[in-house]
Amino acid sequence: MDSNPLSQNGIVGRSEGADKSLLGRIAIATIRHPKTHEHQQHNSAMDLRENGFRFLQDRFAPIKTRAQFGPQQQGAMAVKNPSIYLKMKVLGALDIAPGKTRDQRVRSVAEMTFLDEEGNQYRFTWRTIQTWYYRYKNYGITGMDASPRSDKGKPRKTTPEEVLEAINQALPHFRQKESDKSRKHTWPPNKTAIYRFCIEKGLLQANQIARNTFSRMVEKYELLKPDPSESNKQRLAFSMQYANQLWQADTMFGPHIGGKQTKLIAFIDDASRVLCHGEFFLEENTDTMIRALRSAFYKRGLPEQLLVDNGSIYCSQEITLICARVGCILRHTAVRDASAKGKIERFFRRVRDQFLIRNLDLSSLQSLNRQFTDWVEQDYNATIHSTLGMKPIDRFGVDLSRIRFLSPSQDTDELFYAEDTRTVKKDNTFSFQGDRYESPIDMRGREIIVRYERHRKGLPIVYDNGRRLGQARLLDAVANGLARRREE
Known part of the structure; x- marks a missing residue:
């Protein structure tokens, strides 16, 4: 006969079923327990929750928290990416934690220590638990897996192109003169020296890129690595014959x-x-x-x-x-x-x-x-x-x-407009930037090109296979209805 009271009441130990929900079994044990059943008619739902939480405290009583471990007995570990199993285990404890509000229950769970799949002990702050709760509420279990930043590993203030431009401007000041044989030079020069020169000359800003970031970027993109084909490349001085050829x-x-x-x-x-x-x-x-x-x-x-x-x-x-x-x-x-x-x-x-x-x-x-x-x-x-x-x-x-010159006109300005593709509906209208427009000619069911100015609100220009059809008109459904009545 099993002497474990948890097994007698429908709960198995961790070794028997670690993959099952401990919190669900705790709720079942609380309901099936004789003492709980006797008081079931007198206890409220809050009493049931407190009973389950007391059982959970007894369950985790032998486990020390991270603050209780000394330097020689460090048991609770820091974890950067907890598994979804561990996160859902923490969120499940919110259902039986004491407290009248969710914030109180979150802070109660923050005082507990949890075991992961390998038996390691962890504790989490109430802010972390609250973040997991809202992620699960808004995105479900798929949102519990934290995705990396989209700009991870990428410079956010200074681009590699800007660093390369600064290096190209600084390198001529470090090149060894052939006539100077008395001094020893190394090539390429030290990254720190190049960084200092760029800061002193204003080629880069210290508040935009730090020295360590500069060094990492130079190594990652090999900005100082000489091109092996450059030394063997044959270059010839060239010049175009006429102006505006190139x-x-x-x-x-x-x-x-x-x-x-x-x-x-x-x-x-x-x-x-x-x-x-x-x-x-x-x-x-x-x-x-x-x-x-x-x-x-x-x-x-x-x-x-x-x-x-x-x-x-x-x-x-x-x-x-x-x-x-x-x-x-x-x-x-x-x-x-x-x-x-x-x-x-x-x-x-x-x-x-x-x-x-x-x-x-x-x-x-x-x-x-x-x-x-x-x-x-x-x-x-x-x-x-x-x-x-x-x-x-x-x-x-x-x-x-x-030389071909551009004549200043409205049609010429449209050469520099942005363009997009639209399909004209059966009523000869199309949607663009939140508004509905009418095509200047009948283009029902056909695809058109719409040109427009990027930072200026105006009527778009309609093109079809490179042919300018004219300026689109903003839809006025009331005016179209009156015009139809006059025709009838």
């Missing part, structure tokens, strides 16, 4: 305004060395790239090719779409091959050496761009180039008859 574009870090570092997006013509357009922005994203590209096209016409690197803004779908609309071939350099865009890199070095050393007015972004435009038009574009033997603006004017 533009080179890139981004450079500029001075700080209002605590934020500016970014210079610039376009240079390969044949004439004319700076087609350059503008400082506080953000480097697709919107700022489109603004700069739009100004460059209106200023200097349309290039046949645009050479860029593999940055996110240069590989975006919007830029690819705009180049396809105007008939410009978008070309990308090899990964980490800044030398392929030597002309724009040489221009950036001139900006750092001649423009940024001036006593600039950095009170606003508009003031900085105004000073930069004056320097470009009065100094850079108007100074005789050593290779060309003439001013870049004069060399650009030689091929002026070959």
Whole structure:
């Protein structure tokens, strides 16, 4: 005969059924117990809950809490990712814990120690138990498995592209001179030395990236690892024959305004060395790239090719779409091959050496761009180039008859709009950004392309297979009903 009173009352020990719900068996034992049955007519549901909790306390009485273990008897362990079994075991104790409110029951359960599948002892704070409770309430058991952060392991303030740009600007100051044979140099230089140089020169901000983060990012993305094919790669100096045959574009870090570092997006013509357009922005994203590209096209016409690197803004779908609309071939350099865009890199070095050393007015972004435009038009574009033997603006004017310019009009502005696909319903309407519009012509049951401005609310433009159909009309159902009555 089994001497275990728990077995006699329908409860098995842990070794006999650890996978079954202990808390459910406790409730059954409380109901089946003779003493509980005698008082069942007089006890309320609260008494039943307190009886079960006293049994649970007796059950876990021999187990010491984490605070009770000394340095030599550490029994309760810290766990980062408890199993779903352990979490549900803790939540199940809420049903029989004493307390009139859920918060009181949660704090009562927080005083208990629980065993996992391997017999290890754990205790959890009331905040942790409350978090599990709401996850189970909102998402069920599938929400109990904590998913990792979507940005885990990724830099949140400084991107690898920004670090690589800073390193490329800092490395020339560490390169060993061939004539210096008396000093010993190591290459590549120490990461700490590069980090300090970038902070001192303002290429990076200490509050944006720490030294350890900088070192981890350099090692993870191998930013200082030399390209094995670079030493054997044959490079030939090249130049286009005519202006606007090829533009080179890139981004450079500029001075700080209002605590934020500016970014210079610039376009240079390969044949004439004319700076087609350059503008400082506080953000480097697709919107700022489109603004700069739009100004460059209106200023200097349309290039046949645009050479860029593999940055996110240069590989975006919007830029690819705009180049396809105007008939410009978008070309990308090899990964980490800044030398392929030597002309724009040489221009950036001139900006750092001649423009940024001036006593600039950095009170606003508009003031900085105004000073930069004056320097470009009065100094850079108007100074005789050593290779060309003439001013870049004069060399650009030689091929002026070959250049395609954009005429300023509403249709031309639509080349830089974003676009989306919609299907027209049987009543010749379609939904867009929460509103219903009517197609300018009968397009029922057909798929159309809708172009629109990104940050400006306006009527979308309807296109069909590259053909502009016109501006969509906002649906006015009342007006349509009155017009139908007049026709009848």
